[in-house]
Amino acid sequence: MLNDAILLVGITLMYSTPLVFGALGGVISERSGVVNIGIEGMMVIGAISAASASYFTQNPWIAFLVAGLCGAAVAALHALASVTFSANQTVSGVAINLLAPGIALFACRSFFDGAAMTPIVPKLPKIFGDNAFAGTIWANLNLNVTTVIALALALALWFVLYKTKWGLRVRAVGEHPAAADTLGIDVYRTRFICVLISGMFAGFGGASMTTAIISQFTQTAISGHGFIAMAAVIFGKWTPQGAYGACLLFGCTQALVVLLGGGNIVVPSQILAMLPYFMTIIVLVLFVGRSVAPKADGVPYIKGSR
């Protein structure tokens, strides 16, 4: 029983970590009024850049930062199109999702003699050291350091959004950019910065997959995580704490699927595969209720328009 409980917590946190990064990226972008469908693509870019940087520098911490920068660089494209040039935000995000796997594969092949996956690379440490509790059940609580970083970022983002002047401005820009503009807030700059941060977080998410959960980039390393993260943003009502909780819920359902499907209690895997979606609907109906997006979310701001 204790074994199962520890395993449940360990798997939940492991599974949810990349999602948390992606979801926090989604929150900051959407709170400023820019829909970021491109989270998935930015995570893919983060994943390949982290693995490559870790391989060439042999330092996973540098790799983690590089992944954030590369994610932000891709986000800059999104920001340029959708903020600066007021292009359709969904189209720009989808373009990034289509572009990113191609760029990742191209980069991988250029760096690693044409291979479609990277070699094994150094990865980020565990919180209690790599071999702590080895061989005991507690080893499952020896989480990746990225899990802690994700929690810290969630807290930081909550603080920034709700307790600082800049956070208030971000929210104002997302709700009513024209009003914010008349008060002297630079809407374009605020949104641009938020999208950049969004890409950086998503890049971290990719890194948390390829330099923590596994230690190489493969084409399937990021497969749909960005979209689950986007769902978590809506599920969590566009708040950092809500999105974090939603990611934990998704992770927890997966952990339940794993625990119920193995060992002595054997439920058919196809039934179990439905569990996460089933639980999501139940939680949505019973506990979450109506979810309202920031009012100007997805609407390009054009100065002077009514």
Next chain:
Amino acid sequence: MEKLTRRSFLGVAGAAALTLAACDGGTPADGGDQPDDGAEGDGAEAAAKVIMVTDTGGVNDQSFNELSWAGMQQLGTDLGWDVSYLESKQDADYMTNLDKAVDAGAQLIWGVGFAMGAAVNEAALANPDVQFAIIDSTNDNGAPNLTGVTFKQEECSFAVGYVAARMTTSGKVGFVGGIDSEIMQSFEQGYYAGIEYANKEQGLSVTYQGQWAESFGDAAKGKAIAQSQIADGCDVLYHAAGGTGTGMIEACAEAGVWAIGVDQDQSHLAPETVITSALKRVDQAIYQISPQLIDGSLAGGSNIVLGAAEDAVGIAPTHDLLPDEVYQGALAVIDKIKAGEITVPKNADELATYKAGL
């Protein structure tokens, strides 16, 4: 070497038309080639033109595509054939690349990988003059010019199951599967049968458990399932789960337990952890079947299942982590499968019968 192959690829892709013109030489191009010509002699004109189309993994995927290309190159060196490949960057490229290969005048076109199955089936119907063959998928509509090549994965799984049973110290071993299906179950059940065989032969009582991730691309889930099995006491884990299995190997490396790879020698993923791998010798399949299709001794239109008897499945040559007696034991098991002394079960019912008969 890598550079060279890429360059030759560019040559093919960029100047497909030129190649076509050069190859057909004097013969006025009238669409199809003459597949029967290959039997006539060793002259330069008889050099068969064979093109393989990769799936999205690309030709250096450290898996099926790479190994297929090795088989193709062997055809090129040993028989002097004109071999080349076309890489697919995305699923939508399959049809285009198959068409390109037809246009380039290939007599035989190989599609590599289960993912290309539908596209190759379609292409075979549309181009009845060209021979097609597909690795890891089947001829579904009975096209007379398409050969499906699959492998008896239960046989190599049996061999690694034998290894797992002999390597465990806890007496518990695990299996992580991709998406549950008849084909995927043959990995699982063959593995279990190998464990039962070792139990009998060595007087062991190793137990096994398996779980399906219902995904081939979810490394985190593969890792989670492996962690759960390791927490349950398993100390040798085998996977047949593609990208999901990457997570399983990672979990094994972290926990310091043994892992067994699949399809190709996966020891490079974790040299201290992966003790052996269940191999599908895709290169052998291409090398053996291509000449038969070109000279007409194999008519096409059939589905071929290759196993240990054809040297098309086996275990990885890397065995640094295995005691010699275990490795030799596994090779002996494969020899017995080859000789027909062991018939490996490929589903749960056959496993039950097999167990009862041990």
